[in-house]
Structures are given as C-alpha cells and as structure tokens.
Amino acid sequence: MRALASLTRQLWLGTTAVGATDFNTTAQQVLKDLQIATPKIIGFFAATKTQLAGAAIYAIAQCAETVSESGCLDCLTVGYNNIEVCLPNTEGRAFDAGCFMRYSETAFFADNQTIDITPFLQQGSSSKKGAIIGGVVGGVALIVILLALIALLRWYKKPKKVRRGDILGATDLKGPVSYRYKDLKAATKNFSEENKLGEGGFGDVYKGTLKNGKIVAVKKLILGASGKIDDQFESEVKLISNVHHRNLVRLLGCCSKGQERILVYEYMANKSLDRFLFGEVKDSLNWKQRYDIILGTAKGLAYLHEDFHVCIIHRDIKTSNILLDDEMQPRIADFGLARLLPEDQSHLSTRFAGTLGYTAPEYAIHGQLSEKADAYSFGVVLLEIVSGQKNSELRTDANGEFLLKRAWKLYEEERHLELVDKKLDGEEYDVEEVKKVIEIALLCIQASAGARPTMSEVVASLKGKNSLGQIRPSMPVFVESNFRTRPADTSTSTASSTSNATASISMLSAR
Template identity: 60%
Template sequence: MEAARWLAAAAVVAAVWVAAKSEPQINLLNRGCSQYNATNSKNFFENRNATFAAMAAQLSTGGGRRFATAQQARSSDPVYGMAQCRNYLSDDDCFACYTAAVAEIRSCSAANGARVIYDGCFLRYESNNFYSETTQIGNEHICNNITVPQEATFREKGLILIQNLVKATPRINGYFAATKMIVESGSNSTIYGIAQCVETISQDGCRDCLVVAIENIESCLPNTDGKTIDAGCFLRYSNHQFFPENSTMDITPYLGEGNSWRKKAIIGGVVGGVCLMLILSAFFLWYKFSRKAKPTSKRDNILGATELQGPNIYSYKDLKVATNNFSEENKLGEGGFGDVFKATLKNGTIVAVKRLDISYSRAKIDFESEVRLVSNVHHRNLVRLLGCCSKGSQLLLVYEYMANGSLDRFLYGDRRGELTWKQRSDILLGTARGLAYLHEQYHVCIIHRDIKPSNILLDDDFHAKIADFGLARLLPENQSHVSTKFAGTLGYTAPEYAIHGHLSEKVDTYSFGVVILEIISGRRSSDRNSEIETEYLLDEAWKLYENGVHQQLVDETLNKTEYAAEDVKKMVEIALICTQSPPSSRPTMSEILVTLLSARGSDAIQVNPRLRPPSTNASRFISEAASSNNSAPLPNSTSITLLSGR
C-alpha cells in the first residue's frame, strides 16, 4: 500500500511538472501487453507496485541516473522490471517520462508482461528475468513521411551517421552516444542521431542489437526522422535537434579498430568459408575448420568491414548441471542426431541445449553449418543461437528457450486444437517474415531446406521462430539455383529438388505453402484422406479448391465463428501459388509477406491449375529421387525422413 501511495503521489507531481515546463518526450512509440494474466492478481499487483516504486526511487535520486532494474518475487507472480531514459533528458524530465510510462502501462491491467516505449524513455516488466535479452521483442522501425530537398545527400550523410553510432555505442561506457553531422557544407542543414543500449546486456549484445537496428532504420532514409526500437537498444536520427547541444559527443575516438572490439572467438562471414579466431579455432581444431578471408558484403559496408561475432563458449560441466545431467524429465524433443534439453543456467536464464553425436559424419556438417549461419543471423522470427560447447564425442548448441515448443504439437500432437485462427495466421506471418529475411534481407541468400512445423518454434506469446539450420545452404550471387544432393524432409520438399536436386530459395517457398495447408487443416502433409486413400494433403487441397469447396480443409477443432470464408480462401490460394511448378511461377517470400499483410480478400491472387505440381505422393518421390543420377539421396542420412522430422 505504501508503494501504491508513493506512486500515486509521484504521478501527480510529474503531471504538474510536465504541464508546467518539462519536455520529457512522451510521444508514444510502442505499447504492448501480454495476452496472459497473472494467476494471483493480489500478489501480482503488490509485486508490480513494489517493483515500480523501487525503480522510481532509483531514477529520482538525480545525479544522472538514467537506468533502473528491480524485481519483486514475494509468493507467486514475480515481477521483473526495467526502465531507461535517454541520457540527454534532465533528471526531472527522466522522472516525468518514467511516471507517464507507469500510468500508461497500468492500462494493461493484470497482464503478466507489458512494455511502453516513448521517445524519451521506456518501461518494461515481465514475469521472468529478461535483462539479458537483446532482440526478443519490439524490433520495429518508425519513419515519418517528410523528405528533405537534397534527398541523395541527406541519405548518404544519414547512413554514415547511423553507421558511426552503431560502431561507437557498444564501446562507450553506459552504451549511449549522441552526435550530429552537417548534411551539406555552407548550409544550415544538420542531421542528429543517438543510439542507446540497455545496461544489463554485454558489449557484444549491444552490438548485435544495433546491427539489426541499422538494417531496420535504413529504409527510413531520406525521410527526415527515423527510429527503431528493440528489446535491448534504441536508434534514432532526425533533421531537427531533439537533444540539447551539450549532449553532443565526439565519437571519433570510438570508431577505430581498438581493443574494445571482440577479439575472442569470432566466426567470420558465411560466404567463402569459416573464419575462426583463436579460441574457437583451438576449441574446434579437430573439426579442421579452415580459416578463410571474409569477402566484402553489404553488412561489411554498413559496419566498416568489421568481422561478425560467433557464439559464446559454454562449459560442459555447467550445461550438464543446467540440464540435470541431461535427464529425461528435461528432454524437450528427439532428433536424428541427438536430443534437445531444457536447461537453467547459473544466472537463472532458461535455454534449450541441442546435443549432437559426432559419430555421425552428417552431424559434424550440421554442427558446422548451424554455428556458421545462426550465430551471425539475428531476426525476431529466427531462433537465436546463444553459444556452443564440445565434450568428447558430444557437440552442444545452446539456443534461446521457446516455452511452447514446436508448431507440430499444436497441429497434430498433444496440444492439438489449442491454436485459434488468429494465432495460426500470426504464426504464418512470423514464419514468412523470417524466410523473407533469410532470402532477401540478409547480405547473402540463405536457403533453409527443411521448413516444416517441427522446425517452427513458439515462444510464450506464440510468436513463431524458425529453427534448425543444420541443412541450410547459401545461394551464390547471380545464380538462380544450385545442383546438390537432396537433404530434407519429403512431403515438404519441392519436386524439382527432391527428384532433380535443383535447389533455390523457391524450395523454401514450396515448403511454406505446405505448412500453410497443415496450419489450416491440422493435418500432416503426408496424412492420407480417409476417404481417398492414396491422396495426400496437397493433392486434396488442389482438388477441393478447383471444385470450390476448399473450406472442407479447415481443422475441425476450429470454431467456425473465428474465421471468415474469404480468409480461408485467401490462405488456401497463397498455399497453392507457393507450391506451383515450375519454381519461377512461385512468388518470393517478400511478395507472400505483402499478400499476408494485405486487407481481407483474395481478388489479387491468381492460382493457375495448369501450374499444379506433379503428384506429391511421398513414395514416388523416394523412388524417383533414389534413381536420379542428378541427385541421389545421401546414404544413411537420417535427415531424409518420411512422416517425421529429424
């Protein structure tokens, strides 16, 4: 009660202060509430009030304090809180911004997690410790619609400014930088920018977050104002001065190649091979990884040709303790080369540990591929690789923990029928975003090769993240496809790849189309229709669509009031255009993403029955792939599976 009274009084004082003279920059950028409520409201509100009061006390002490964390875990429903002001705000403005955020976030009522982000500050609370997160939530950019007369020059200077901020900020104590740059000599045009990371993440985490941020905010230029927000960082530029002149910093000393950059285990770019620095190269010497120069890429240009960072190295002993000696009760799933376990690290962070067995030659290849690719690819819809470990014949990969497991559990597993139509639609949207990033937004095109529900994981809020990059391949520039031996899961694989070994990003597009049908129907792609014994899901979908009765595909567990007939038609049409043959007739994932984001209705989608792929009968694929001289299946490869994932 004392905390609640204190906060109420503080709110009144802050409101008067804001109205009177301060500029706390409380323009709302983002507000989000968890869809889940606390189990015990009384305990929750007491814990949340105490947490907010503790953070308010920290921010109100003055002396330039701009960051606060607090937690209250009495009884059930613990609350972990974090608040941060931009460093250029005055003590009073910071406190006023925080108080406004508290008032705003209370509208989330008993939600067990929430966030409010203003121009001048942010506030977030969760029911678990999130202090080390960098790119878990938020991750969006906001641009205005105003451009300057000298667009080309403004864009050029703006890009240089934010590049410099991204490079300098992780090296500055407190992770904050504010700077400016003259757009054109002899003119009064100036561009201003700031970058800031939360203080509980590492220097490397700050850098990783800002790498994603710069990719988001680039699209705002040459608009006069752009902002990008993420769990661990904030980046903004503008042509008007939004911070005091005395906050401007000379960041030049932080732009060199000094010792502050990570000179530990660094895995180089994924094009042209693996570049391992001393720790990882010694650690994985028996892998015989070759060190090759990292070629120049788009991201090199952004970061000034800096090397990309590899994962952390974990102690085998620590992971063994964290998984309770890899006990059965901690097992999350099984794969062809090993199992996945839930683990609780010493700092309380829950992670997933994937244990591989190097007695399989394919496991070594998968391990190398995942370390090379996933450690350098960061997106909110891709599962984050946190680190790795080696012990004897065991190779361990440490990933962020996804509380709700894999999508297949909710479609035809032990949690079938729990997903609503909206959740299914959001999962498709998130998966499409992740694939579009891999194909078109990363500096090289990455083909996943094994998109299926068991490789789509769901977090606490049922946000989708693509996992398992063991089979991922790069598509060289200026090549439409590569010829390679087949590896993947039949039933999700495009015919041109399964039979002839022709691999392009359109193979992932095909798989995504099959996943859409599984999400709509709640059935496996290889499950036969009980009435038409030889017909598989994709064949059935084409026939039902051609006969105008595609609604018969909808999962019987769904409430018919949850979806409209036009929504179903649109989803089925997207699935069918994704599975058309030849590959050139399939849209790109960015085009699919735009279609998924478009308004209800499907008038713009054109499905051509003449582009229907050959029979999807899985046994036919096996026989034809095995007899093909172009692409025989990998011998003894458990990655080529029917009906079940690796």
Template identity: 60%
Template sequence: MDRLLLAPSAVALLVVASAWVPAAADPQITLLNLGCSQYNATPAAAFLAALNATFAVLRANLSSAGGGGGFATAAEPRAAAPAFAMAQCRPYVAGAGSCAACFDAAASRLRARCGAANGGRAILDGCVVRYESAAFFDGPATLPGNTQVCNGTAVADGSFAGAARGLVGDLAAAAPRAPGLAAAAARGGVYAAAQCVETVGEGGCAQCLAVPARNIDGCPPDSDGRAVDAGCFMRYSDKPFFPANATIDLAPYLRSPGKSNHKGAIIGGILGGVAFLLLGLLALFWTRQSKKPLKPRRGDILGATELQGPTSFYYKDLKVATNNFSEQSKLGEGGFGDVFKASLKNGKTVAVKRLTVMETSRAKADFESEVKLISNVHHRNLVRLLGCASKGSECLLVYEYMANGSLDKFLFGEKSVALNWKQRFNIIIGMARGLAYLHEEFHVRIIHRDIKSSNVLLDDEFQPKIADFGLARLIPDDHSHLSTNFAGTLGYTAPEYAIHGQLSEKVDTYGFGVVTLEIIGGRKLNDARLEPDSQYLLEWAWKLYEDNNLIELVDRSLDPEEYNHEEVKRTMEIALLCTQSAVTSRPMMSEVVVLLLTRNALEFQPTRPTFIDATRRVPGETSTSSSSSASKATVSISQLSAR
C-alpha cells in the same frame, strides 16, 4: 563510386513541407507532411519505372475498394531497381473515387518533390502514400519526421482544451483495438479520429499512436490539430470533418471504459523522461567501461552484446544442466540431433541441441564458421542461437527456450489447447517474415531446406519462431545449384529438390505453402482421415480449389463465427501459389508477406502442383529405373514422404 543507398527507414527523412493550409476547397487533400530520402536510387530510370508500376497497382486497387478506408500495397521486387509502395485512405473518406483522388494528389506531390529519391512519404488529410526501394511493410511504424500541425486559432471555451486532450487520449488507446485499426468519435463539442496503417498490427499501432498523442497535446486550445507519423495519423477539431455515421463507441475498446487516458499519458511522459535520463547515465557508464580491456565472454549469452558471435559455454556445464542428457530432459529429436531442456546456473532455461559432426579438423573449422554466422541472425520469428560448446567430435548448440514447443503438437492433437484463427494467421505471417529475412535481408542468403510444422516453435504468446535454419549448407551467390546432400523431409520438400536435387529459396516457399495448409486444415501432410483417393493434403486442397470449395479444408475445431471466410480462402490460395510446380511461378517470401497483409485480389491464379512425377533418383538413393524417361513408372510425392 556510387553513393551508398539507404532506405528511408535507416536515415532521417527531410521534411520539406509541413504547413497547414486552411481547408477551403477540399480538406481531404490538404498536405500535412512530405518527406524524401536524401539518397537517389540507381539506376534511376529502372527505379522510376518500377515505382510507376507500383503506383498504378495502388491506384487500381484503391479505385475498386468499394468505399472509404481503402488500403493497398504493391511491390516490384524483381525489377533491376526494386520498388515497394503503400497507400491508405482515412475510413471516412467518401467513396473509392475520393480515395483515388487523394492518392493522385499525394502521388503527384511525391513525383514532383522526390524525383529519383529511393524513398518518400506524403501524408494528406485524407490519405497517406509511402514508397521505398526496400520492403518496409514489416518495419517500424514511427520514424523521424513525425510532426504536429496546429491551426493557431484558439477556442474561447475554456473547457475545449481539456475535452480535446481527453478524447485524443481515448482514441490513442481505442484505435489499436478497433476494427481496421481506426476510430472516430465526437464528445463535448470535439470531433477526433485516429488511424494506423493496417500492416503495423495492434502492438505497432499502440506504439505509433503514442507519438502523435504526445505531439498533438501541444495544440489545444487551438480549434484544430493534427499529428502524423509514418504509420499513423491523428486529428481533432471543433468542427465535424467526418460524417456522423463514421463514429464508433469507444467504450468496448478501452481498458477503463469512459475514462480518459490523458492522465496516463502524462505519467508515461514523466516516466519516459526519467528513463531518458537513466539511459544517458548508462551511456556515460558504458563509454567509460568500453575503454577497459574486454574479458572473454562465457556462460550467459542472454546478457551479451549483439552481433559478436556465439558465447563459448563449457561442455561440462551444459552436461550438468541437461542432467547428463537424460531422457527426462529430452525435448525432441530432429534430423540434426536430439534436443534437451537445460537450466543454467544463472537460472536461465535454454534448449541444447546435441550434434556429432566434427569427424575431421576441417569439418570442425567449417562448422564453427557456420555456427558463428547463424549466431548473428536476429529476427523475432527465428529461434536465436545463443552459444555453443564442443568436446571431441561432439558439438552442443545452445538456443533460446520455447515454452510452448513445436507447432505440430498443437495442430495434430498432442496439446489440449486449440489454436484460434487469429493465432494461426499470426503464425503464418510470422513464418513468412522469418523466411523472407533469411532469403533476402540477412547479409548471407540462407535456405532452410526443411520447413515443416515440427520446425516451427511457439513462444509464451504463441508467436512463431523457425528452428534449425542454417544447419544445412548455405546457398552460394548464384540463384540455384545442384546439391548432392539432401537435407529435408520428403513431402514438405519441393519436387525439384526432392527428386532432382535442385536447390533455391523457392524450396522453402514450397514448404511454407504445405505447412500453411496444415495450419488451416489442422491435418498432417498425409492424414489418413482424408478421402481415400486424396490421402495427400496438397492434392486434396487442389481438388477443393478446382471445385471452388476451399472452405471444406478448414479445421472443424475453428469457430466459423471467429474468422472471415474470404480471408481464410485467400490465405489458402496464397499457399497454393507457393506450391506450384514451376519454380519461377512461386512468389518470393517477401512477396508472400505483402500478399498476406493486404486484402487486394490476387494478381495471378495458382497452377496445379506436382503430385506425380517420373521416377527420378532421389539424391542418396538408388534409382529404380535405368531410364529417366517420363514414360517410365511414376511415383507420387505422398509415397515418397512415407519412405
């Protein structure tokens, strides 16, 4: 029997090389850390072929990066044995040629050492290269195998150690806020730099750099020290290892400009130690408690153990919490039922969806089984189902409460707060991540079927969470099937599903593309403010794409100084890739995440979406024609959406 394959993010990496080599010839290719997974990919030949393909893409992109600090990702998700890879050079590596040379050195070491291992990473002075058999770009930035490398040669000057620690502390605080998540600085005879992988974001970068900052703290008074982790790198030295023009002023990126964060790091370490002891005591307490008989859980799911199904609430309690389902408590109306705001007895605020679905005992059993399944879906970009209650044919679903409501209210003028470009882009990425989880990462594949802006909710920090997933029928194991139960909003729904009933995960990809255009344009799908001959947003976007004028679609409320025109244009092109007529041409949502998080040129250009199709019977409707011939009368998707 084949061995169970686990991605390196799920198992400890074997650190097989971690020695510092004196920088004689080229310090940029000094090996600092090399790790390989303990598990081999199968079939090995297919995996190595996919890995070689991703490495070729990485090298091509790094070679054409136009300078140092190159970053690239590549993926072969549809291969017989999928491969995902990432490479990044330090921002001070001189030129694309040097960046590519560093990549070559790292890739060569990985091939020689890791063989067919299903994951590995090589960290050099000048670059990092990492690969896995599963998508890891959205994973944790710190993993087992993080280490420090000190050169063992002490500096005689007694002030050097303090200066090194001070500058390292400031870099750990400043780099997450600096452009490109990287910073280099020189102060008091110390030269230092810090960098995070671009995909981890500001929060992930801050968490990651906290680890190297602690590790490198043990190097001074040594004259040179490095610390590495899966998603970040840090180095200091008494000699310059980057050009003078690579430094930046750290003050604007520090909470307390000019002050070292080393003292805070020490305090944090002490607090961390105390927390560790408390966790140990809690673990001991939990071990003893777990031996006691478990009581049925009721009422407060927010304190419940993960992955144990929904909590059973009392129907009468939820009825009271919603003021008897009053209009004053109503948050909105959806295709599956009305939603109410509820205040539980413990003070928690939740959202309650009221459904009438259980006409028969079989329907009730099926629905309870589905509710149990989706209650185990846990992702930061998916609204969590907390519990349920039932009475007769009525079912109440209890969800976490989203204070900022739905996305459409911010996009289309019902909310006074305008979303800036950073918020909009984060929402787009969050939606993509949530859908990728439903399609490819949860143990049962779930297709939402009704992706639209009103089904995207925003938390207190405007992070997106997709709602109403799993309430439509789950997709079977095959890739597509014909469904007689249409569950979507025409216009947001892909033509093959709206007209022919053909369902696949690419239906959600299509809806994601349409919503992305709404987010960027600040306009509804069928906005009357558009040109008279282009009332449908997707059609207008395509015309602008053909005219090489996509920027015309951008919401006028956005400040042009606050966004990069090329980034916005590229995001719209990705949206158009998602709305292509040919189902097979649309990317998987995991591929969309990769495209959004990288600055590489799109490998494929979008093709024209379907605006007009032959009259077909929409499932549940009566055909307007006795023939399905394409020569018959046509109907536009924008007209369908208005029915």
C-alpha cells in the same frame, strides 16, 4: 546487366537509371543519410522511400545488433564507399559480416516499413551538452571539478574492441557464447532421457537448466568425422548466432569437445506447432492464432532469404520445426546448419537433407536448392495449418485423399471452405481471408520453382498490401517415396536424412 565484385563484396544490378544525374545525386544523399542515422536507431535498422520524378528510391541499411554504435558507423562508412560505385545503376548492394546496405528503384519492402530518419540526422546535441557541462564546471568548486574529471576518465577508459583484419575493415561480429561441456552436462542431468525434448537426423535435443536458472534447449549434433567440421562449425555458428528476428529461434552459443559439437538455443515452453495441430495438445488453435503463425513464419523466412546480409535457406520447413513462444508467436528452428546460398548463383546442388512430403520436387529429385524450396515447404505447412490434417496421412472419410490432392480438388471446384479444420468455429474467421491463404499455399507448391512467389511477396499479400490471387495456380506436384514417413518429431532438431529413399514426382490428378 549484372556485375559482381566479390573482393569488395559489392553487387550492382539492373541498367543505368533513367535521369541518371538526378538519380545518382538523390541516391547518394539517401545512402549517406542512412549511414549516419542507422547507428543511432535502436535495432540498427532503417528503411526509406524517396520520391523522384516518375520513380522512387527504396533503400535500407542494417547492422548486426551485437556491434556497438561506433562499430555500426564504421562498417556502414565502408559500406557506403563500396555501394556508391554501383550508381547510377538502378540497384546496388554492399555487405559484410557486420552490416548491409541496399538501394533499388524497385520496391523490396512495404511502404509501412519505412521510418522517418530525419530526427537522427540533426546536429547540435554535442554542442548543447558541452555548454551545459561548461556552465556547471564554471560554477562549482575545485573538488567537484576533480570528481567530474575522475568520472570522465573512468567513462573513457574502456577496453577497445579488437578488430578483424578483413577486406572491408568492418567491425567484427560478436561470436556465440562458448559453453563448457561440464556445465551443459550438469544442466541436462547428463543428457538424461527425462530431459530429452526430441530426436532428429542431426542429433538429440535436451532441456537444460543453467546455473543462473536460465532454461535452454541443448542440441547434440551428429556431424560425422569430417576433417572440415571445425571450419564449418565455427564459421556457420558464428554467422547464425548473429541472426536476430522475432520469428527465429535464437542460437545462444555452442560447445566443442573432441568430436562432439553442441548448440544451445532459446527454450520454447510451448514446443512445436504440430503438437497443437495434430492432437497432442487438447486446446485447439483459433483462426487468429493460426493466421498469426502463418504470417510470422513467412516473415521469418523472408528475413532469412532477403534481409539478412547472406541468403540463408532453411531446407526443412515443417510444423515440428516451427516452435511457439509464450505468446504463441512462431519461431522457426533448425536453420543453424542451413546451407548458405552464394549471391552469384541461382541455386546450388547439395545432398538432400529435408523431409519428403514437405520437400520441393527439384530439390528431392535433382538436389537443386534455392529459396523457392523453402517456399514450397511453407505452402505445405500452410495447408496443414488451415486443415488440421497432416500432409502425409490419408483422410479417414470415404474419399481417403492426401492433403495436397484434396486442397487442389476443392480449389478447382471452388469449395475452399471444406478444407478448413472442423475444430474451428465458422464465425471466427473471414471467408475471403481463408480463401486467400489457401490460394497462396497452392501458389507456393507449384511444380516450377519460378512460378512460386518469394516469401516477401507472401508477407505482403498476407498483410493485404498486394494480392497474389490475380495469378491462378496450376496443378501442383508432390514427392512420394517407397517408405512410410516416420512420425514428425517435436524437437528443435532437423529432420532425418532421407538419402536412402527412392523418390518420385507425382501429379495430383494421378492419385
């Protein structure tokens, strides 16, 4: 059973819970507690697991970090009222631009992600504060009382936020910073070649130094002359600027001037992963760094697909779109203009905008886009990280095989370790861990989208919480084209469109 009330932005799934009365009562209390506690928690995020007889209730609540504590409470109050009508169904969700709530009888996060919200439910702090203030005021002179009153007046005399009159009445998200064109022009030295970081199908990227000394990445978009540019640009940029995760490059702001649209991102000094894997940077990545990059990238994608209040599909995951911060942690770039998947559709058809070699066959050939297209691309990237070989290049040895065919052949023959990059020291990695990573990669590049794991399942497996190894992968597929792929760029820009290419699906055994 599935019902969707689009006007109230509710979604309830599954069937009526076994022991509906107990489930209903417990779930109501869990959601009420989350509504109260979440605004008091740094980061505005809480996840809980509550045991029932023979079952459990998994629940989360989250607000955008850009809203205030009171704004978060207001939004979750409305969210609670909406999600409450989903009970006693086994799963329900309520969301808006400012917040998101979800409960389920099925685990959708790892147990170690839960937090104890009890301390945030305790009352009485306000009365204690009042007693202290009363005692102090009662024992001081009139001048001190007057000074205290003046201080209180200044404290409370703050400008009130203007609320958006949407259907849920939730607090509006904070919009992206609006940069002036002349400031960005000056920051990038008039978008000079010496400041160019890279090129891509959606525009060029430049290094910019703002007046306050902050270094940023400035992307000049190429969006064409569509009459819908303004609406699409404003709505999508506003949404994406509120996506905050440690493994995603943050969109800081934007600029519009005439037909030009510019995005301003965090600057990543280490640039992109492909520079470290394929020889531009002399220092090789060790296995721990590679494993951290794999896990961090998976976490970033899982957040985009499942944890943000709208499902965001990247469409172009590849090594040049994975940037590295100062601590060599991965940050996924170029999801700023990604298509958004509606909650009530399993996939949507759209113009192809990926990179052949990384692209799932159902998307490249039929234009069918879902989260599993990102899972496929992730699988290819994972094999590149393990092997140090580009998927689009033939090996220079006698076999001369492409990466995906080579990986499958070695897996079938149980010779996994021969795929590992020869630059890695055999003493520094765990053999079983490497095997697990390779098998996860092969599961991600299965021909059928339904056979691929979700990114949250990948994260759980990488963290050792469960194993995908019990599911043996079948022979993967890849997409080939009638043209030679150009070298991958090292920018924060999206890959070039391949709409003029002729693509076909090939089974690996046929190569």
